[in-house]
Ligand SMILES: Nc1ncnc2c1ncn2[C@@H]1O[C@H](COP(=O)(O)OP(=O)(O)OP(=O)(O)O)[C@@H](O)[C@H]1O
């Protein structure tokens with residue numbers, strides 16, 4: 001036998017090719033994870049502020065962002081913020097033109113509710129028409145005091161506004177009732193006229209009853225708003241422009257060049273917490289993604305609640321009750337192929353069937369008084385979850401069937417021989433035994449469902465949902481509401497945002513978070529499955 | 542095997558007039574199970590039982606012996622309709638238990654299987670606690686009270702001769718028991734249903750001699766209260782524990798008689814050949 005043919009027979013080239021394939025795919029996965037990790041986690045680190053002077057005399061203050069080499073040109077990107085003054089918050093400059101770059105101690109970063117970061121120097125602190133400048137001593141701690149006061153005042157403003165809404169709420173509702181009756185021309189009938197009359201009288205009484213309190217609250221609100229506006233910092237940019245920053249619109253401010261590593265870490269943790277626990281700001285490019293996390297997790301849970309019982313029941317019927325033959329084989333094949341249908345097709349089906357047909361019909365029957373404004377006949381978390389449940393159904397059915405097949409025949413016969421009915425056998429012996437298989441199905445469904453975006457875009461996901469689907473107002477669970485989702489958030493922030501450059505880090509952080517959530521959900525399911533496996537390890541002797 | 546086929550056919554044609562000894566003995570017994578020209582088909586081509594007429598007496602141990610593949614298990618599983626689970630299988634003729642045709646429409650399957658318990662060759666405890674295993678039958682048959690169940694579990698485990706060994710760990714998993722204990726648990730599980738008849742398909746064939754001895758002891762105890770039908774490959778076992786023995790061959794019942802007579806003075810030559818180990 002020649003050397004070559006022996007080599008071929010052993011199959012070494014194929015083993016080598018298979019190994020290479022594995023290494024390449026694993027390498028790519030690792031690379032993508034590392035990029036996401038580095039970029040996603042690095043975003044929250046407070047960067048030093050550099051003041052750059054160019055040879056034409058221009059000065060910039062900002063964060064060093066990126067470098068780019070083009071043959072002999074070396075360029076640096078600086079985030080110089082101050083969008084309200086400069087228009088854009090990034091500049092590219094040629095390294096050859098840079099005369100000097102310094103890290104001034106007194107440079108501050110201001111994170112604002114609007115217009116992104118502001119970089120500059122504090123000139124004066126203004127609190128209710130009293131200005132304090134650097135001449136009067138420690139201006140920075142004064143600024144922080146003012147900051148506290150501003151946010152306190154702002155909270156009071158919000159509180160007072162809420163009080164006013166609560167106070168006028170019954171009256172507003174009554175007035176809406178009256179105008180509805182008027183539109184319906186209720187005064188054409190005797191009883192309609194009587195009703196209208198009564199409502200009007202009630203409204204009048206109510207108005208008089210609350211009038212005094214309403215006026216008091218209003219004047220208090222006015223005072224608070226004026227106070228709120230009167231607390232601001234006078235700041236100066238590095239090129240000498242002045243600007244007043246109302247402190248209640250500043251989220252936080254700090255001087256990164258003065259901060260030590262410990263302070264920076266503390267700041268970093270705070271930012272990280274803000275990211276997972278707060279609402280988004282600035283068209284989603286700043287602040288947190290809490291509503292998106294909430295929406296994603298809730299949608300996955302709702303999907304699981306819907307898909308597991310259905311998938312398990314379908315698999316049980318196919319396996320334990322249906323007569324095995326051509327029909328069951330065909331059904332199995334169809335279910336398997338369903339897994340290959342593009343997800344957008346499921347989205348279209350969800351839109352047509354769940355939203356327009358089911359939701360529309362429910363609206364006709366139960367919420368006809370609100371029409372033409374739809375209640376359930378529009379996208380919402382319920383319909384999106386059901387659409388995803390449909391999408392992941394094949395996975396659950398297939399995994400459950402495998403679990404059912406793995407149940408020892410001897411155990412099934414044992415149960416029947418003890419006088420159990422088929423259903424009792426399934427419930428008490430087959431299902432507990434098949435539980436690991438069912439959970440495998442759930443794990444696969446979660447992984448697939450949590451990352452799916454396309455079908456959600458037409459069944460209820462939005463870029464900014466004003467309310468969560470679960471809150472303290474009756475009936476607590478609002479399945480008709482639209483929701484936010486991390487996957488869609490990535491798409492929206494990264495590709496639909498007006499300020500793509502500023503949004504880029506957010507894309508990485510959100511992707512990282514989505515991956516973490518999928519991993520976390522999986523770990524929980526795997527943990528449960530392993531516990532069950534231990535309990536139901538098949539009998540051995 | 543062809544020559545045996547002819548012999549078997551010959552015997553089953555003649556035994557109708559000849560088996561007077563068995564008739565005499567059985568006349569004193571109460572008959573619990575009786576078949577009437579039973580034929581069993583796994584599918585139209587595979588006829589596993591041919592023209593079986595057998596009478597099984599009350600509160601006695603009846604053993605089925607015969608070479609592998611002769612249909613012992615098939616016949617046993619006709620008595621609690623376990624064969625119903627096999628798609629395409631059907632039978633002709635009648636199986637009567639307490640004079641009622643168990644294949645008639647009126648019979649409730651679960652009720653029948655509660656009355657006719659079964660112990661399998663390979664022990665098959667459920668992956669649950671010992672207590673739950675034994676309580677399984679009573680529970681599915683409608684007994685729910687914890688104290689009632691406790692009482693039944695204790696009674697069944699005592700009768701199955703397992704109580705002493707497991708009474709302190711009723712809540713531990715049944716899968717942690719030894720092979721022999723698992724099989725006795727399966728017997729106890731069957732007893733918990735308070736059956737009239739217990740079918741055992743080679744209950745000790747997978748066990749070591751000591752465990753086998755324990756199971757045989759248990760069976761000896763049980764025959765006071767239950768009618769037992771047991772399939773075994775072990776001639777000594779059949780001789781030790783059974784009162785009656787039926788010898789089967791190629792799906793037919795060659796001979797049935799008291800165990801003593803089968804082992805000392807069988808009326809068919811083939812039976813003697815089998816028992817003395819000349820074939821099979
Ligand atoms: N599910 C089945 N489908 C078709 N034929 C079967 C099936 N089960 C058993 N048979 C056939 O029926 C005949 C009797 O089988 P059975 O299991 O009753 O034999 P047995 O006497 O119990 O044998 P053993 O002593 O080996 O257990 C055999 O020829 C066997 O091949």
Ligand SMILES: [Mg+2]
Pocket residue numbers: 613614615742
């Ligand atoms: Mg057998």
